[in-house]
Amino acid sequence: MEIKHYKFNRITLDPDKCFGKPCIRGMRMPIASILSYLSSGMSINEILSEWPELEREDIFQALAYAAWAMEERVVSLAGPVS
Numbered sequence: 001m002e003i004k005h006y007k008f009n010r011i012t013l014d015p016d017k018c019f020g021k022p023c024i025r026g027m028r029m030p031i032a033s034i035l036s037y038l039s040s041g042m043s044i045n046e047i048l049s050e051w052p053e054l055e056r057e058d059i060f061q062a063l064a065y066a067a068w069a070m071e072e073r074v075v076s077l078a079g080p081v082s
Contacts, residue, residue, distance in 0.1 A: 008061050
């Protein structure tokens with residue numbers, strides 16, 4: 001069952017696609033893949049040329065989702081390290 005992210009309307013999650021990883025608009029295009037392409041030096045135009053089913057806004061939402069995910073606070077449940 002596919003669900004849209006509550007904050008990002010182009011980000012979907014479906015346990016039957018890409019192991020439930022966040023994807024773009026129900027396609028089998030994980031956010032992590034888009035971030036990897038960008039970090040490898042591909043430009044937005046190169047990505048859009050290689051995957052014509054993507055739209056510029058998809059890439060911007062992937063970046064926004066990554067920024068949002070990094071804002072999450074991680075609280076350690078482990079005790080003090082001796």
